[in-house]
Amino acid sequence: MDIRISFSSPESGFHWSDLLPYTPHLLWALFFASVFFIVGPRTIRSAFSRATKLGFAGVELELSGEVQEVAEARDITLPAGLRDQLVRRMKTIGPMLRSSRILWIDDNPSNNIPEIGILRKLGVLIDFAKTDEEARKKMEGAIYDIVITDMGRANDGEAGAKLLPELLSSISSPFVIFYVGAQRDTPCGAFGLTTRPDELLNLILDATERRRG
Known part of the structure; x- marks a missing residue:
């Protein structure tokens, strides 16, 4: 008995070989x-x-994840809409931040490690000062685009506000942003005040856009 199995049918015109490509x-x-x-x-x-990534100078910053991690480190719920808006701004304005110089005044700089990490990956140069005297010396030896400062230091809860006039009258005339632990009125002459990391980054972008523009 001659049994032959065929995978094609003349009547149907279909061939399995047609599927090979x-x-x-x-x-x-x-x-x-x-x-x-x-x-x-x-x-x-x-x-x-x-x-969502931003890359320049060989560095890829996973913006969305980085921003979310910074918010979580501060126990802040950051809605996706606000996060995405910040990511879009960082894509547009972020390259202008490269080689910008920031003086960060805080007697506990370790509190700001997540925010510092994002700024450094964006190419920002950051100097630190733990005291007003150290800040004055830094201001004499360098030109800063932005100064970020806390409000209270040592036994003086208004140290940041008291130093503000000196910062504004320095030769570099930097934008001064207060990054504080509790919401309060923005001192006269300061560029802004915030308790939130996303707002801090937006203020830095605003100041950079204005300075470079």
Whole structure:
């Protein structure tokens, strides 16, 4: 008995060999489907939410993830809309920050490590001062675009406000931003005051845009 199996039918005109050119595409589709079911949609969404990147000078900063981590370090809930708006601004204005110089006055600089990390990855040069006297010496020896300062130092809860006139009258005439622990009125002459890291970054972008513009 002669049994022959054929994968084509003259009547239908269909040939399995017609599928051969599409085999690589089918294999890739099966691969991605397998990854989706193994890893899970939530993990994939999380990865894509952190995928917005900004790169210059060989450095890729995962902006969305970095900003979210800074907010979490301050126990602040940052809505996705505000985060995305900040990311877009950093994409547009961020390159102007490169080689900008900031003096950061705080008697506990370790409190600001996450924010400092983002600024350094953007190419900002940052000097630090723990006391008013140290800040004065720094201001005499360098030109700063922006000064970030806390309000209270040592036993003086108004130290930052008292130093403000000296900062504004210095040769570099920097924008002064207060980064404080509790909301209060912005001292006269300061560029801004905030308790939030996202607002701090926006103020820095505002000051940079104004100075460079």
